[in-house]
Structure formats: C-alpha cells, structure tokens
Amino acid sequence: MDKGDGMRLETKATHVGHEPEPLTGSIVTPIYQTSTFVFPSVDEGAARFSGESDGFIYTRLGNPTLAALERCVSALENGEKAIAFASGMSAISSVVMAIVSAGDHIVADRCVYGCVYSLFSGILRRFGVDVDFVDCSQVAEVERAVKPNTKVVYFESPSNPVLKLVDMEAMVRIAERHGIMTVMDNTFMTPFFQRPLEWGIDVVVHSATKYLGGHGDVIGGIAVGPRELMDQIAETTQKDLGGSLSPFDAWLILRGIKTLHVRMERHEYNAMKVAEFLEGHKGVERVYYPGLKSHPQHELAKKQMTGFGGMIAVELKGGFEAGRTLMDSVKLCQLAVSLGKTTTLVEHPASMTHSTMTPEARQAAGIAEGLVRISVGLEHVDDIIADLSQALKKATGY
Ligand SMILES: Cc1ncc(COP(=O)(O)O)c(C=O)c1O
Secondary structure (H helix, E strand, O other): OOOOOOOOHHHHHHHOOOOOOOOOOOOOOOOOOOOEOOOOOHHHHHHHHHOOOOOOOEHHHOOHHHHHHHHHHHHHOOOOEEEEEOOHHHHHHHHHHHHOOOOOEEEEEOOOOHHHHHHHHHHHHHOOOEEEEEOOOOHHHHHHHOOOOEEEEEEEOOOOOOOOOOOHHHHHHHHHHHOOEEEEEOOOOHHHHOOHHHHOOOEEEEEOOOOOOOOOOOOOEEEEEOHHHHHHHHHHHHHHHOOOOOHHHHHHHHHHHOOHHHHHHHHHHHHHHHHHHHHOOOOEEEEEOOOOOOOOOHHHHHHHOOOOOOEEEEEEOOHHHHHHHHHHHOOOOEEOOOOOOOOOEEEOOOOOOOOOOOHHHHHHOOOOOOOEEEEOOOOOHHHHHHHHHHHHHHHHOO
C-alpha cells in the first residue's frame, strides 16, 4: 500500500505515510527527532554512502518522518518520488538549480510569488542564468521566448496573487517539442483540486506552509517528479545547499494532510460565497476568482482543475486607499501574509508578498497597486462576509 495505487485521494491522504510503526504499533508516524543514525558496521556505513544500502545516514540526507511525508505527497500527486524541503522557496530553488547551469535560459511567468521573481531575476542571473518573464497564459509568447539554451518553463497556476491560469497541456506541448522541463507551482490548488503530473508537467513544487500543512504553524516545501530527476536533486542541491525540513515540521505537515480533502472542500465553499458577495458589492471594481463565470479563464479552470480553491483577489473602487482602509478595518479576518490556514487572511501584494518586484514588473504581471488578496478560511462563511461587509463600508462608503 506504499504508493497508494488504486486508492482515491482522500484515502491516500489518510493512509499513505501514516502506516502503523512496525516496532511498537504506534498508529501515528513517530517524529524521528534525530540528526544522525548509528551504523551497525563500517561496511554498512560505507554501503549507505555509496547507495548500495538504503538505510538512513544523517537527517539532512533523509529521515523516516520526512520519508513518510514524501511518500504521502508523491502518492497524492501521482508522482514517482517527492523530496521535502525546509520551505517552498528551498524546494523551488533546489529544483531549478539542479536543472540549470550558467549559460542556460529559463522562461518564467511574469506573475509569480515575489521571492521566486527575485530568485530568478536576482540570484540566478548573478550566476549566469538568463531569464525571460513572459505571460504564460499566452502560448505564442512562451513559444517566442524559447531559445536553444532554454532548460525550464516555470509557472504557477493559478498564479499568486491574480489567480491567472496557465494551460498545462499547451505548456507541455511546447516543452516536449523543444526538450525543455516544465516546473509548476501547485500551492494554490493542492493535489486535491489539480494534479499537474497527470497532464505531463515534469515537476510540481509546493509551499507546504500553505494548504498542505493547513494550520499556519509550519514552514515547509515539497517537490514531486520523475525518480531519476528527483534522485539527481537529492544528490546535488538538496544535499549540498542543505535546505532540509526538520522531522517535527515534517510531522506537522503530515498531520495536516490527513484532513486536506475536508479542508479544501470547505475553503472552496466559503471562497465561492465570498467571491459572489464581493462581485455583487457596489464598492468593488473587480474580483479575481477562477470559480466565477466572469473569470476570463473559467472554462480552462473547469477543464484542468476539479475545484477552484480558496484564494481570491479583489480591487476596490477607490484603489489603494480604499484597499488600505479595508485591510485596516477587518476584525475577524486577519491582516497577515501566507495563505491556506484555518483563519481568513487579507494582505496587500504590492507592499508585502510581491514587494520584491519593481512597480513595472508588477504592472506587467497585472498586479494592481490597490489589489487585496484574500485567503478564505474555515470560519462560518456568514461571519467572514459580515466582517468584510463592515470593512468595505468603511473603505468604500457602500
Ligand atoms: C505560490 C507560492 N509559492 C511558493 C511560496 C514560497 O513558499 P515558502 O514561504 O514556504 O518558502 C509561496 C509563499 O508565499 C507561494 O505563495
């Protein structure tokens, strides 16, 4: 039952990686809070280092609690192998830096999480990697940006923060034609609503800090992909850059995943109601939510996702000042970055999560200066709407 073959996602989330511990029968996967593992002999130690034996060596290189989490997420994404990391950024940087070298080229979507933008446009360029940011929802733009040295097409779908979708099938077609790898961030949807590997995407990355962990109490990341590539990542950037997850944090994420499907259904139910409320509000200029018929890619959303998730963005009449008043006036909703936790969070991308982008880069990505991002939580939806309603009245007069 290791890989969860034949099980539905809900069953994998509750069973894979959660097998009873064989020595004591503990029904919960233990936290192997250890830095290192005793070798029974020098020969066995050498065999583990050379890869001839698969026992554990040192927690930066692997640990049974991390391995349980990796088995679970790999099964959820229907992948061959997953690697857990200390953060989403560690997962993303380790995957991309294992694939590219100086002189290579990356095509990335213009609208990505702010630190991904600064990693690509700052650090990677400093190490001689060429990066072009394009609108990956425009297939021709991606095609035009591909060069003979392009190694990776990188995007989020839906993107943070404007919930723009990228057509996975179209990206895979381009990548296959040119022998390029596709790396996709599935943080917003989770494998409950979207499984990119089943569409031919090569590697899926997650900020496990968000919906996978689900409770706002842990920072972590995970990447899933083909065994050969994941082995290469494990032996290079994961090992040598050293962004490994702590066993306790792996355990928290594994515990969170047991309720992923239940939480995601409620996040989506609440988000749909909040999006409809906002769309009908007189003080609102525009609502971004893939579940709304007014979303320009609603049909694509229905094609490649099985739900629309819990993330919404909104622009108010009155722009930034109105948005600021809204965020300063919420009482139940909380003004904080991050997303995918139990409580509803509001934040201002231009000055917070996407402040590492230049104003021009934000404009090109379609991130209005007044945009407010909402991570809809698990409270009663009427209470969320009542809070937003009183804050909107202060912000817009309606
Ligand atoms: C879509 C997305 N990807 C990646 C990250 C980075 O994850 P972490 O904060 O766990 O490093 C974030 C963080 O907000 C995110 O929103």
